[in-house]
Amino acid sequence: MGISFDWAGVLTGEPAQWLLTGILTTAYVTLAASLLASILAVLVLGLRISPARAGRWPAMTIIELFRNTPLIVQLMFWYFAAFGLLPLSWRLWIGNDHAWARLPGGIGIISPEFLAATWGLGLFSAVFIAEEIRAGLLAVPVGQREAALSQGFGPWAILRHVLLPQALRNAWQPVVGQYLNLMKLSSLATAIGLGEITYQVRQIESYNSHALEAFAVGTALYLIFGLVLAQVLSRFEPSQIAKRKPGTVKAGTVALAMVDAAKGIDCSQGADRGA
Amino acid sequence: MSAIKSSMIEYRHVHKWYGDLHVLRGIDLTIGRGEVVVICGPSGSGKSTLIRLINRLDDLSQGDILIDGRSTAGLKGRGLRQLRAGIGFVFQQFNLYPHLTAQENITLALRRVVGLAEPMAVQRANELLDRVGMSDKRDSYPGQLSGGQQQRVAIARAIAMQPQILLFDEPTSALDPEMIGEVLAVMREIAKTGITMLVVTHEMGFARELADRIVFMDEGIILEDAPPTEFFLDTRHPRAQHFLRQLLSPLHTASE
Numbered sequence: 001m002g003i004s005f006d007w008a009g010v011l012t013g014e015p016a017q018w019l020l021t022g023i024l025t026t027a028y029v030t031l032a033a034s035l036l037a038s039i040l041a042v043l044v045l046g047l048r049i050s051p052a053r054a055g056r057w058p059a060m061t062i063i064e065l066f067r068n069t070p071l072i073v074q075l076m077f078w079y080f081a082a083f084g085l086l087p088l089s090w091r092l093w094i095g096n097d098h099a100w101a102r103l104p105g106g107i108g109i110i111s112p113e114f115l116a117a118t119w120g121l122g123l124f125s126a127v128f129i130a131e132e133i134r135a136g137l138l139a140v141p142v143g144q145r146e147a148a149l150s151q152g153f154g155p156w157a158i159l160r161h162v163l164l165p166q167a168l169r170n171a172w173q174p175v176v177g178q179y180l181n182l183m184k185l186s187s188l189a190t191a192i193g194l195g196e197i198t199y200q201v202r203q204i205e206s207y208n209s210h211a212l213e214a215f216a217v218g219t220a221l222y223l224i225f226g227l228v229l230a231q232v233l234s235r236f237e238p239s240q241i242a243k244r245k246p247g248t249v250k251a252g253t254v255a256l257a258m259v260d261a262a263k264g265i266d267c268s269q270g271a272d273r274g275a
Numbered sequence: 276m277s278a279i280k281s282s283m284i285e286y287r288h289v290h291k292w293y294g295d296l297h298v299l300r301g302i303d304l305t306i307g308r309g310e311v312v313v314i315c316g317p318s319g320s321g322k323s324t325l326i327r328l329i330n331r332l333d334d335l336s337q338g339d340i341l342i343d344g345r346s347t348a349g350l351k352g353r354g355l356r357q358l359r360a361g362i363g364f365v366f367q368q369f370n371l372y373p374h375l376t377a378q379e380n381i382t383l384a385l386r387r388v389v390g391l392a393e394p395m396a397v398q399r400a401n402e403l404l405d406r407v408g409m410s411d412k413r414d415s416y417p418g419q420l421s422g423g424q425q426q427r428v429a430i431a432r433a434i435a436m437q438p439q440i441l442l443f444d445e446p447t448s449a450l451d452p453e454m455i456g457e458v459l460a461v462m463r464e465i466a467k468t469g470i471t472m473l474v475v476t477h478e479m480g481f482a483r484e485l486a487d488r489i490v491f492m493d494e495g496i497i498l499e500d501a502p503p504t505e506f507f508l509d510t511r512h513p514r515a516q517h518f519l520r521q522l523l524s525p526l527h528t529a530s531e
Contacts, residue, residue: 152360
């Protein structure tokens with residue numbers, strides 16, 4: 001007896017609608033959490049490498065805490081425990097229907113599920129990204145710092161113009177891996193009821209028992225997401241030193257612009273300055 | 276180019292410890308304006324540390340270094356950055372910024388430390404690259420250049436800041452033999468401009484031709500301080516004699 005597939009049970013009617021909602025929700029939560037992770041990573045990194053102990057210790061605590069506990073537990077903590085600590089008026093406001101906060105597809109981004117998932121995924125990814133970039137900084141030879149010191153650069157200028165551009169190149173692959181992980185880990189938000197792809201797949205399965213078809217489609221969707229995201233991120237990759245030609249976009253400009261934007265610092269030097 | 280301003284350097288009872296290791300043991304040394312001084316000695320003798328203390332890549336443990344009569348031991352923050360910006364340093368490993376082109380390596384500090392506008396910085400960079408014979412490589416990245424070429428760019432980067440003192444920390448030691456000449460030729464041109472120069476090197480040809488004085492160090496103390504003719508023809512300290520013999524004929528001394 002062979003296995004028979006009924007794709008129409010997944011790709012038509014209500015299940016198709018659910019899948020579309022799931023795709024959009026996964027896209028939105030990935031985007032929102034990635035932006036949050038970038039901002040938080042800059043803050044955590046800034047504290048972690050600051051000369052002040054008062055900055056380093058909180059950063060180290062946050063990093064160890066969120067790197068070494070399961071994400072699903074963190075998500076549940078934010079959703080079930082931390083959310084309940086918010087003032088009642090906030091909780092009621094978040095729980096209300098906000099027509100203005102609906103993105104295409106009718107997905108509301110001001111909901112306890114979406115906010116908790118974004119925050120949880122963002123923070124979890126941020127500590128990893130911060131540590132990857134810090135490792136990239138540590139890999140820059142000490143002579144680079146000495147050369148910049150000997151020219152009269154201050155600590156911030158050395159970081160900004162000499163160390164970070166090299167650190168971001170060193171850390172590029174692992175950092176991209178963290179953003180890809182973030183997308184995949186968004187599936188865990190199904191545990192707090194966020195209507196992303198995995199949530200919808202399970203709903204289809206319990207609706208018409210098309211488990212094989214539903215999970216096959218869900219898997220394919222994650223695969224497409226991953227391939228597209230990897231392709232998009234590779235556009236921003238700082239090219240290798242030896243291969244770079246004059247006139248291309250300066251290495252790390254985009255990532256640094258993100259760093260600077262988050263810190264509110266001028267980054268007007270981003271443009272290439274070939275003669 | 277305008278006349279070079281150069282500075283005087285005075286070491287006053289300078290000591291340096293790395294933990295328990297006493298690297299410099301009471302250095303007193305005066306280098307006059309525009310003097311070219313070569314510092315030599317066996318490895319571990321403290322010669323690199325001696326020049327790294329001037330722009331405080333290493334901190335003084337005790338004593339003071341006066342530049343044009345002004346104490347530098349207490350400098351920090353902005354004052355220290357200004358001191359460093361006025362002192363060029365050339366490293367053994369070149370230490371060019373690998374993510375920037377040759378030209379950008381020179382303009383970065385001109386723009387961010389000196390505050391020159393971009394066209395001015397680019398113009399000065401191009402003049403200096405021309406001076407070290409690297410104008411055709413201005414858009415190359417350090418990884419695309421040979422060691423000798425990288426060191427010439429590094430020297431251009433150091434003099435672009437119009438320093439009053441130039442420090443060289445074994446500038447040719449990491450180079451293949453055939454590239455040493457091109458770097459020494461650039462250094463010769465600079466030595467003739469009247470800038471104060473301290474050069475840690477084993478290149479005795481350079482020392483003989485261009486140094487006003489040769490300082491020989493061992494075990495953290497200065498054992499000889501003499502003009503080249505005197506240093507080479509009338510070497511007084513036995514350890515300096517041994518060092519010179521070893522340099523001139525390494526095989527001979529090894530089998531001694």
